[in-house]
Amino acid sequence: MTPSPLAELDSQKAALLRSIAALSTLDALRESEPTITGKRSILSSLQKSLGSLEPEARRDAGAQLQEARREVEDALLRRREELAHAQRAESLGADRLDLGDVVVSAVRVPVSMGHPNLVASTQRELEDVFVGMGFTVADGPEVESDWYNFEALNIPPAHPARGLWDTFYVDLGEPETVVLRTHTSPTQIHLMETAVANNSLPIHSVMPGRCHRRDTPDSSHLPTFHQIEGLVVDRGITFADLAGVIETFTKSYFGADIAARLRPGYFPFTEPSAEFEITCTICRGEGCRTCSQTGWLELGGSGMLDPAVFDAVGIDGNEWSGFAFGFGIDRCAQMRYQVGDMRALIENDTRFLRQFS
Numbered sequence: 001m002t003p004s005p006l007a008e009l010d011s012q013k014a015a016l017l018r019s020i021a022a023l024s025t026l027d028a029l030r031e032s033e034p035t036i037t038g039k040r041s042i043l044s045s046l047q048k049s050l051g052s053l054e055p056e057a058r059r060d061a062g063a064q065l066q067e068a069r070r071e072v073e074d075a076l077l078r079r080r081e082e083l084a085h086a087q088r089a090e091s092l093g094a095d096r097l098d099l100g101d102v103v104v105s106a107v108r109v110p111v112s113m114g115h116p117n118l119v120a121s122t123q124r125e126l127e128d129v130f131v132g133m134g135f136t137v138a139d140g141p142e143v144e145s146d147w148y149n150f151e152a153l154n155i156p157p158a159h160p161a162r163g164l165w166d167t168f169y170v171d172l173g174e175p176e177t178v179v180l181r182t183h184t185s186p187t188q189i190h191l192m193e194t195a196v197a198n199n200s201l202p203i204h205s206v207m208p209g210r211c212h213r214r215d216t217p218d219s220s221h222l223p224t225f226h227q228i229e230g231l232v233v234d235r236g237i238t239f240a241d242l243a244g245v246i247e248t249f250t251k252s253y254f255g256a257d258i259a260a261r262l263r264p265g266y267f268p269f270t271e272p273s274a275e276f277e278i279t280c281t282i283c284r285g286e287g288c289r290t291c292s293q294t295g296w297l298e299l300g301g302s303g304m305l306d307p308a309v310f311d312a313v314g315i316d317g318n319e320w321s322g323f324a325f326g327f328g329i330d331r332c333a334q335m336r337y338q339v340g341d342m343r344a345l346i347e348n349d350t351r352f353l354r355q356f357s
């Protein structure tokens with residue numbers, strides 16, 4: 001009778017387990033794997049030699065060998081985990097960054113970060129330009145009484161100009177009519193009232209913020225949009241100061257080849273009033289579809305503060321004069337970045353939004 005091919009199995013297995021325990025790196029483990037459990041291993045050649053046994057003996061030997069293989073494979077798996085763990089701990093130790101109280105011990109996989117919407121970043125850029133010109137930035141409420149949104153701005157009830165600023169009326173069950181503001185101009189009233197109360201004139205401020213109108217959304221209108229208002233109240237302010245501020249702003253924000261022009265216009269709260277237009281940013285003044293072949297795009301309104309507004313807030317128009325201007329932030333973003341359809345600004349399509357990160 002030939003000796004069983006598995007006669008030495010116990011000591012062979014013990015040798016394999018010892019060699020596994022002796023592996024000290026993942027690389028060494030990877031290299032030794034074929035000779036421990038793979039094709040070139042003793043386990044595999046023993047497997048082959050079972051072919052010469054009688055069926056019954058082969059079944060027993062097979063089971064025995066299977067058991068030994070499982071033990072060796074388990075040991076190898078555990079060793080792999082130990083080594084991987086040790087290697088990770090070691091590299092964490094090496095990469096450890098000691099910042100005093102804070103110890104950075106792991107580097108996270110980069111997470112994709114959001115960024116401000118184009119309208120928000122445009123607002124910041126506009127604020128920066130005006131701050132650079134000496135303006136401060138002020139804020140005002142988005143929900144206003146009829147008085148701030150209309151009456152103090154010389155738009156009495158039933159005035160036809162109210163049609164230009166149709167809005168959403170909020171019913172708070174109060175005697176006072178409350179509206180979502182239709183423009184940032186009511187913030188002018190708040191600033192002037194506060195300055196009068198604190199005796200802190202002059203004012204040189206810009207006031208950005210969200211506004212609402214009963215408009216149907218289209219490629220150049222949104223019912224919820226943003227404006228930035230400018231207000232200067234000081235001694236000896238003239239229309240030339242207004243024109244100079246508009247021109248300086250336009251060149252700093254849109255670039256030296258874009259000019260501003262003021263065209264006679266009408267606003268109840270300014271006199272004289274002017275529409276504020278800039279060179280078409282699409283055709284640079286040549287004339288195209290966007291500017292209806294005029295070479296100019298309308299951006300907003302402006303004018304010298306109307307004496308009726310000074311009266312409403314209690315400023316002496318003999319001592320002080322001033323100007324105001326206001327224009328759309330969304331419109332500005334649309335013109336500067338040539339956004340064909342303004343609705344893209346609020347539709348949350350990240351393929352569009354990502355372009356402005």
Ligand code: PHE
Nearest residue numbers: 183185267301302324325326
């Ligand atoms: N509030 C006006 C509008 O929304 C713009 C404007 C602001 C006009 C300041 C004159 C002065 O149309």
